[in-house]
Amino acid sequence: MRKLFSLFNVVAAALLVGAVLALQAVQRTPPTPTPPRPELTERQALKVKVYFTDTQVQRLRPETRTIQVAQQGPRALAQAAVDVWARGPYDKSFLGVVPAGSVPPKIYLRGQHFYVDLPEAYGALRYGTSGERMLLCTLTRTLLEDRGQDVTFLLNGQRVETLGHLDLREPFTRQDCTDL
Template sequence: MRPLLSPFNVISALLLVSAAFVDHVVSQPPAAPKPPKLQLGSVEQVRARLYFTDDQVQAMRPEVRTVSATSNAPDAVARAALKAWVAGPTSGDALPVVPKGSDVPNVWVRGEHYFVNLPAAYARLNYGSDGERMIVCTLTRTLLESRGRDVTFLLNGRNVETLLGHVDLRSPFLRDDCED
């Protein structure tokens, strides 16, 4: 009679038990992932000088205002400043440059250079040369007030020669290009 606990039988039993254990472990559903902890973004209050126009659309009117930025990074401050610029002035001697409810232009910062993507609706504004100059110059002065060297304008994501047919947008605008 053959022994029951022969080395072959012991090894076979161990393999059978380990196969059953592996099958049990593999067939278990994965553990549910822990949901990420939601963190509210901090909001920084930053002072910004915004530029608007006078009632004759001939001169820029600065207005110092506290804006809420998601951080103190230049691109976040620029986005907050442009949002406040579109909202218009809070003082009585200045007028908004774009109509209420206009879309806020997108802005990117690369080193000392700002890139502003104007919404397509800005090209349909019924402004003359002074109005077009005010759009470009108030944006330029608002963005370059504290930092930066120049502002390049795009329209709906594309380089354009002009916004409304009067001001050349092919090269970047410097602060000196928009002296009052």
């Protein structure tokens, strides 16, 4: 009997029991988590003025659109307006300034300053000076219609000096785009 309960046998038995319990714990399937309950947020319809260009790409043309937003913060409103801008105008006498199906830029807001992160594809549009200016001015006027002081443009998350032929080192203001 003495050899059955030796120190070595007791420690080995305890380790064996511990290993069996650990194996069972590891092989047990985890409980299925309960999915979060979707909370329906009330969307509000708001009117915004979105700018496009005329067919000769000479003048800015506003179009009043109704957007649905869940949040009324200035950044959320600006992003919703730019999403509508990227989809193009309803009025057939206006032109959208980006090709149909283009990804809308991302909008950031710091105080009264908008930052527009243009997708990389916008840098390869090859519009020429007037088309590039129209692209930037339609965005600037859309964003600064009711709020904001200026718009700084980024390309693919990076500060760039130019977009094609236009200088992007300084932010655009309403006054930069009033003569269109």
